[in-house]
Amino acid sequence: MAIGGENRADCKKQLSESGQLMQSGAMQAHHQKFIRSMFRQSPVIGVLDPDDVDLLFQAANVRSFARRGALGYPGEQSRYLFLVMSGQAELTTGSAEGGEVTIATFGAGSWVNWLAVLDPIETEREFQVIAGSTLITFPSALVRTIMNRNQAAYGPLYLELGKRFRAIMKWMEHTALSRDTQRLANLLVMLVKVGGDGHAPHIARLSQQQLARLSGCTRQTLNIRLGQLAKIGLIKTGYGRVTVPDLQALARFAAAT
Known part of the structure; x- marks a missing residue:
């Protein structure tokens, strides 16, 4: 289900129906503390309406990786904005012959995949996550809707x-x-x-x-x-x-x- 209603009530309803609205106790306290801390440090999140910040917080989900895994593959539409809590995400690209090169890495505290918010097209490169990483995910369509309601956030x-x-x-x-x-x-x-x-x-x-x-x-x-x-x-x-x-x-x- 696409997330991105015109108003906050629509967004909350869609999130709840899709299972992406964080339920009470779904996250541990240290996850919530980390998210709130990164929200305060972000110049983008910092200019959002407080109600939209709360909505974004409710939409957050935790993903932990016991082994190396992929966040998305070339040809797929990017659906999430990621916040690295621990470990590392890597942007990679490869050749038809099987060669692969890492062209960017993102450590703890990094926001990853803002382009999915700005332009929801099929990705041309692959995001990988190293073993032991924990990421916080936010539906990119919801973030886009919130950004459109808070145009000042596009500047930073x-x-x-x-x-x-x-x-x-x-x-x-x-x-x-x-x-x-x-x-x-x-x-x-x-x-x-x-x-x-x-x-x-x-x-x-x-x-x-x-x-x-x-x-x-x-x-x-x-x-x-x-x-x-x-x-x-x-x-x-x-x-x-x-x-x-x-x-x-x-x-x-x-x-x-």
């Missing part, structure tokens, strides 16, 4: 999407013009800006295998370049992640001529 959303787009464009520019280590630095800056929540510590959550494939080099070559960046204090490497202590310093290094 477009601003956030614009920042991600500029980061991707900057990465493309430096990929063509920079030296190898600078290209890696710029890739890390892009990954942090696209998949991060904007707060320190800034983390690019990819394994070395994923990062090497995205960089177009071998793991051995990647290790050398990561070591060069770590030696001058621009990054810290760890299992499945690269931490950037000072994002602006890394960006300056990437842009240096």
Whole structure:
């Protein structure tokens, strides 16, 4: 059932009939506390009418993944906006020959799949979730209806999407013009800006295998370049992640001529 009535009463009725309205006790207290906290931090949710914020809260559902799983496949219509509570979501793309590359990662506190709210078309890429992750889901049609009632919410959303787009464009520019280590630095800056929540510590959550494939080099070559960046204090490497202590310093290094 499509969720998206013209008024709040219609929305609540549709949610109840579809089983998407959160029943009392359906979520544990720490889930509810996390959602309320992320609502307060979100510049998009922050401008919504309080009644609509409450409606969005009631529509939330928890999904936990004991093993790696998919949130959606290419060719399917995106039906949900996701909020990562723990673990990690990954945006991947693949070739007809079976090759796969991770092009963005989203850690705890990240909102994932705003495009499903803006444009409910068939997705061209696949979202994966790593084992042990917990996500909060919101019906994208309901979010779209609420956004349309609260037009001011589109401003901060477009601003956030614009920042991600500029980061991707900057990465493309430096990929063509920079030296190898600078290209890696710029890739890390892009990954942090696209998949991060904007707060320190800034983390690019990819394994070395994923990062090497995205960089177009071998793991051995990647290790050398990561070591060069770590030696001058621009990054810290760890299992499945690269931490950037000072994002602006890394960006300056990437842009240096």
